[in-house]
Amino acid sequence: MTDTALAPARLALVGNPNTGKTALFNALTGSRQKVANYAGVTVERKEGVLTTPSGRVIHVLDLPGTYSLRARSPDEAVTRDAVLGRLAGETPPDVIVCVADATNLRLVLRLALELKQVGRPFVLALNMYDIAQRQGLRIDLEGLSREIGAPIVTTVATRKRGIEELVAQAEALAGSMPMGENVWHEPSAEEIRQAHSEAQRILRAYVRPPERPDTLTSRIDNVLLQPVAGLLILSAIMFVIFQAVFSWATPVADGIDTGFVLLGELVGRVVTNELLRSLLVDGLIAGVGSVLVFLPQIIIVFFFILLLEDSGYMARAAFLLDRLMGVAGLHGRAFIPLLSSHACAIPGIMSARVIDQKHDRLTTILIAPLMTCSARLPVYTLIISALIPSRVYWGFINLQGLVMFGLYAAGLISGLVVAFVIRRVFWRTASEPFMMELPTYKAPEARNVLLNLWQRVVIFMNRAGRIILPLMILVWALSTFPYPPEGATGPAIDYSFAGLIGHFIQPLLAPIGFNWQMSIALIPGMAAREVAVATLGTIYSVGDVEGAGGAVLQHIVGSQWSLATGLSFLAWYVFAPQCVATLGVVKRETNGWTWPSVMFVYMVTLAYLAALGTYRGAVALGWG
Amino acid sequence: MSEALVLEPAVATADTVADIIDLGLLSARRIGARGTIVRVHAPDDELERRLLELGFVEGARVEILQEGLFGRDPIAVKLDDMRVALRRREAAAIQVRFDHAGASA
Structure with missing residues (x-):
């Protein structure tokens, strides 16, 4: 017994959405939590650790909220598989804690009946019990516990009430309860109906409706949902x-x-x-x-x-x-x-x-x-102030502001x-x-x-x-190496890989009116969109664009770029994926390079078409 | 009740109208309509099960609380002691015996 008593136990929290399950998880584990993804899916995995008074370590898993083990979304599939102990890469839980909002028991009772079929030991935690008491809701805890075949603990997660008792109950179950037979299967519509009437019967027998039901939510909704x-x-x-x-x-x-x-x-x-x-x-x-x-x-x-x-x-x-x-x-x-x-x-x-x-x-x-x-x-501001005249129509519409609004x-x-x-x-x-x-x-x-x-x-x-930083360093390396040769007169970036790439793609960008300076600026501009402005400053050797160089750059752009080229550059920046950080975070959020690739391709395509249309249209209007 | 209707079909006064069962789909009603769900049936079995799991089950009480601004869609309903939002398209799977305005409580 001493050996098993000190072996770490695994606890999984299951419950309907909005039952304070995460609050209970926080109350149980405090700051000892780790958030990651489940293997192979984008569902967030939250695990925490607690140590019981007897010294046993308990791992707590906060599973996604669900109304049923019959899963419809990837989140709910994780909950189902974790409860059934067949989630790849996860040790099956020893004890399940079914978290219920004590003031709203109907649906969770049906979920508890499903858990009963699984045969794994479980505890029903009646959370927000203080609110139930305040409403005058009476629950026959012993009767209810007998009926669902699981111990019941009342908790107030936000005040940390009932937490010790919940841990004690879970620990007792983990040590003593044998695993029952799993007879759970996906319920048919008819079986859900039967479970509902069973839950209804239990509810009638052991729960007396509140004397002072909550009316605040209805009153707030009368306004907020109007x-x-x-x-x-x-x-x-x-x-x-x-x-x-x-x-x-x-x-x-x-x-x-x-x-x-x-x-x-x-x-x-x-x-x-x-x-x-x-x-x-x-x-x-x-x-x-x-x-x-x-x-x-x-x-x-x-x-x-x-x-x-x-x-x-x-x-x-x-x-x-x-x-x-x-x-x-x-x-x-x-x-x-x-x-x-x-x-x-x-x-x-x-x-x-x-x-x-x-x-x-x-x-x-x-x-x-x-x-x-x-x-x-910064990109929009540079082009607009350099190429769009500050004309006012009807006394209050400024052309520059209008272009900005249009973007x-x-x-x-x-x-x-x-x-x-x-x-x-x-x-x-x-x-x-x-x-x-x-x-x-x-x-x-x-x-x-x-x-x-x-x-x-x-x-x-x-x-x-971890994804963004290496990408940033890659962009830096492209813009830095190789160094310009001895006695070179042009800006250093012109001799770098970024410069080479810029010159290489320039013929592709010529139909949309981009000159070589713009083409090069796009490469370091992948680090962040506004970097393109600083790079243009470097290429045109104007010095610090945030200081005096800004006005010089604006003057150069205004005198050397045609209006058509400027508008084309703006159209490009509306659509182009000029940001590696965005692509990196999409990779992280979608768990792979598929969606960042799709995003990159569709945005570059839109950007090119938009810039092409804008440039050709502007040239046709005589703005070339 | 049906017997009474058969006996006096021609003299349906205000009182007897109140006794006629007002059956209808939840999706076809406006704010304030309330009643008891008598049948949940969707051609799509998945939708039917989802509605049941959320508590839309025969015998449950419903009342339409609010409607959306555009096309009066979606609707917010009180379902027993909880509140649920759903679109009228899904609410069309829910048949309700509505309490009649004239019926005594």
């Missing part, structure tokens, strides 16, 4: 998120940027070897800086997502936007990724995981980089059109029914929000950073 007022409130919330991602993140991101430039200068002074200095300063430090610079936006976006999810509002937003987004074949929840992508596609693509359905999520990821991100603004609209509209085409042409049959629970409103728990926020940061740094 078609017109609800949409107005949602617009206001979207505006706040947009503002926050755009303006709150900028000072911090700028601070990180400046910090890394200073660090680079400092290192540059110490290291004298020119190659080593370039590798450290321009490659490594600048590369790490360019990964870290995304953090403020990621934190802000996920902060809002967690508030919306935990409060229960996210489902309402999806309800209000379902029809609107549905026109383009998008899920109602796609508003978060698309909104965030207007600041930066990196947090946008990461946040697409709020969408459960695989095809809906992939469609959203594919169009996210078409939204006008803030890194395009934003072009990004958004083309994104929606691409989504429409993907859903109507390629994934016609994959249309998912829209059905979701509108959970009871709850105040978000600070601890949970912070813990989950921290996990996002770790995931980004660990997984995305």
Whole structure:
């Protein structure tokens, strides 16, 4: 007994969505958590560790929420296979904890009846028990426990109540309960009906309905789900998120940027070897800086997502936007990724995981980089101020502003059109029914929000950073090597691989009006869109484009580029995948190079066609 | 009830109308409609099972709480003691015996 008592045990948390399962997981394991993906799928795997008072180590797995073991999505398939102990690469759990919202037992009882068929020992955790008591809900715990054949523990995860007892119960089961026979099979419609009436019978026998049922949620919904007022409130919330991602993140991101430039200068002074200095300063430090610079936006976006999810509002937003987004074949929840992508596609693509359905999520990821991100603004600003006259029409419409607005609209509209085409042409049959629970409103728990926020940061740094950093260093190497020959007169980049590639692809880009300077700028511009401006500055030898060089560059572009060329460059930047970080994060989020490749090809194609059309049209209008 | 209708078919007054069973699809009704689910049937067995799993089962109480702005779609319904959002297309699989406005509680 002593040997087995100290052997580590495995616990798996199963439950309906919105039952506070993750809060219970956090209460059990605290910060001892690890987030990764399950082998071969993009489903997130959350595991934590706890040590019982007796010294036994327990591994806790937080499985995706589900209403049934009959899985429909990859997430639910993971839950089913983990419970049945047949998930590849996973040790089967010793004990299952079925997490229930004590105020909403009907559906979870049916799930518990399914778990009973599996034969694995399980505990029913009646979470949010304080709310049930406050509502005057009476549950005959002993009777209910007898009926479902499993011990019951009442918990309040957010206050850490009942946690010790739950651990004790699970540990006792892990040591003593023999495995029963697994008689579970996928239930037919008729069997689901039977299970429902069985659950209904149990409910009638052991649960007395609340004396003071919750009316707050209904009252809030009367306003928030109201078609017109609800949409107005949602617009206001979207505006706040947009503002926050755009303006709150900028000072911090700028601070990180400046910090890394200073660090680079400092290192540059110490290291004298020119190659080593370039590798450290321009490659490594600048590369790490360019990964870290995304953090403020990621934190802000996920902060809002967690508030919306935990409060229960996210489902309402999806309800209000379902029809609107549905026109383009998008899920109602796609508003978060698309909104965030207007600041930066990196947090946008990461946040697409709020969408459960695989095809809906992939469609959203594919169009996210078409939204006008803030890194395009320096490019747009340069071309517009250099080539578009500042003319005012009807007293208030400035031509330059109009072009900028047109570029934003072009990004958004083309994104929606691409989504429409993907859903109507390629994934016609994959249309998912829209059905979701509108959970009871709850105040978000600070601890949970912070813990989950921290996990996002770790995931980004660990997984995305590992892809983005090498790509950044690759772009640096291409732009640096080989060195210019002795006595060379042109800018150094002209002699590098980037220069060679630029000259090599220039004939391909000539039909869309690009000169060789522009063609070369596209290569380092893969590190981030705004880098193209700095590279143009280098090629035209104007010095620092953020200082006095900016005006000089603007003058050079204004005098040496035709309007047609400038417009073509703008059209290119609306569509082109000029950002390796985006491709890297798509690789991470979709678990492979297939989707980043698809994204790269379709965006380059659109960019080329758009630039070609723009250039030819402009030349025909005499702007060549 | 059907007996009463057979006996006095010609004199359907306001009172007897209230007793006529008001059967209909959940998808065809407006805000405020409420009743008891009598049949859940979708041509697609998968959809039927999903509706059942979410609690749309014979005997459950439903009430339409809200409708979307565009085409009055989707709808938010109260389903026993929970709330669920779904599109009218899916709600067409749910047949309901609606409480009649004139019926006494």
